[in-house]
Amino acid sequence: MSLYFFNLRHGPGADGLAVDTEGDELAGPAEARARALAAAHDLIARTRLHSVRDWFTCAFEVTDAAGRPVMTVPFSDTVTEDDEGSGLA
Amino acid sequence: MPLTQQSKLCNRLLRVLAPEDFAQLQPYLEPVSLQLREVVIAPDAPVEELFFIETGMVSISTAHDERRIEVGLVGREGLVGAVPVALDGVTTPHVYFAQLSGEALSIGREAFCAAIRENPVLRRLLLRYVHVQIVQITQTAYAHASMSLEGRLARWLLMCHDRTDGDELVLTHEFLSMMLGVQRAGVTLAIQNLEGAGRIRAKRRRIEILDRDRLLALTNGSYGTPEAEYARLIEGA
Numbered sequence: 001m002s003l004y005f006f007n008l009r010h011g012p013g014a015d016g017l018a019v020d021t022e023g024d025e026l027a028g029p030a031e032a033r034a035r036a037l038a039a040a041h042d043l044i045a046r047t048r049l050h051s052v053r054d055w056f057t058c059a060f061e062v063t064d065a066a067g068r069p070v071m072t073v074p075f076s077d078t079v080t081e082d083d084e085g086s087g088l089a
Numbered sequence: 090m091p092l093t094q095q096s097k098l099c100n101r102l103l104r105v106l107a108p109e110d111f112a113q114l115q116p117y118l119e120p121v122s123l124q125l126r127e128v129v130i131a132p133d134a135p136v137e138e139l140f141f142i143e144t145g146m147v148s149i150s151t152a153h154d155e156r157r158i159e160v161g162l163v164g165r166e167g168l169v170g171a172v173p174v175a176l177d178g179v180t181t182p183h184v185y186f187a188q189l190s191g192e193a194l195s196i197g198r199e200a201f202c203a204a205i206r207e208n209p210v211l212r213r214l215l216l217r218y219v220h221v222q223i224v225q226i227t228q229t230a231y232a233h234a235s236m237s238l239e240g241r242l243a244r245w246l247l248m249c250h251d252r253t254d255g256d257e258l259v260l261t262h263e264f265l266s267m268m269l270g271v272q273r274a275g276v277t278l279a280i281q282n283l284e285g286a287g288r289i290r291a292k293r294r295r296i297e298i299l300d301r302d303r304l305l306a307l308t309n310g311s312y313g314t315p316e317a318e319y320a321r322l323i324e325g326a
Contacts, residue, residue: 008274015285018278021293022263039272047275048237051282060274 001025003065004032006039009072010051010058017061029070036060036073044075093118093194100141100194101166102218105324110210117200123147123187130170130185136178138195139170145191146252148268149226152184158270161226162188162245164252166319168218174198175205175219188268189253217322225315232311233270238279241269243307246289246298251316256298283307 004026008018026032044055052058059074095111098104103111123129123145130136132152140147147169149161160183163169173181205212232241245268249258262280266273280296283289288304290297298304305312 006274008278010278018274018281020262020274020277022261022273039274043272043275047271049275049278049282050237050239051278 001027004035004070005063005065005067006036007061007063008058009061023065032062033071033073036062036071037078040073040075041078044078092116093120098141098194099143099165100168102168102214102323103141103194106214107210110208113204113208113211114196114201117196117204118194119196121193121195123191123193125187125190127187127190128184129187129193130173130181130183132182132184133180135180135198136170136173137198139168139174139198139201140193140195141168142166143192143194145187145193146189146249147185148188149183149185150268152182156270157184157267159188159245159268160229161222162248162252163222166252167222168215169193170198171215172219172222174201175215189249214323221315221319221322224318228311228314232308236309236311238269238271238275239282240307240309240311242276242279243283243288243304244312245269246283246296247301247304247308247312250298250301258296258298259294260296261294 002025003023005020005023007020010016010018024035026035040055040058040060056076056079059072061072062070064070092115095103095106095108095115103114106114118141121140123140129140129147142163142165144165146162146164148159149163150157150159163185169185173179205215232244236244242265245265246258250256262273262276265276269276280289280291283304284291286303288300288307290299
């Protein structure tokens, strides 16, 4: 298990990053990506924030316990994965 | 065991009682400690004990999912178990658990019910408190349905601030995420927004309340209504 931090990029610069200080213990990068997509999906579907006009411009910048970047998961990836093969435009 | 002295209590319901009314409950009050996350009333089990909160807070949350979403909050202003007992529900579908550890005075359901049957003053206080609790839960529904996460977080912080001493609340984003029923990243972002506007100061696992008035301005009336009803009906303001 490794610790992953899901920092939320919602705008440019330091003010545009909501830094995750708590993190989640997960088995590996695939699980981290799945967690990021699930969180993004839930935020898009159910959460309204003053400061976010469009969730689809946001991304999770995932880092490891040492603060090194592991991956970036754009919120728009939720659409691609959800709609694959669904036949919806 | 020595009897609990009314003048030394923090619980606002017990403090507001006339000495002779308090005396009717006094022999049955037992001091208990509430541990963090301890379930004080379990869903669908008969409510055998009620708890006058002295310090700490108890959350009333939905329980049909592993994800609990808070609908009500009880601290030193309140009596945990008042609604199911006063309204003869016997059990409740909700879970009541300590959200902040603390102390309480417990009273057995039978002794409590006997006292409110005999004493119209106690009965009236209980029913008024039940009204306030229902108003609080109604306002939670309003907040969930109509407000941004910043507004809901502001409401929640004000409610916690009312029920603790000092301006600093110790809590994790993970915990807030559970209470508000949103992703942790959403909580982190909402905290960042409140902090950027100087309403709070966030440190690791801590939130300091800096400006209550400006938090209040975000709550669109979802905070303050049950508090005003409490003042009007219970403390006679």
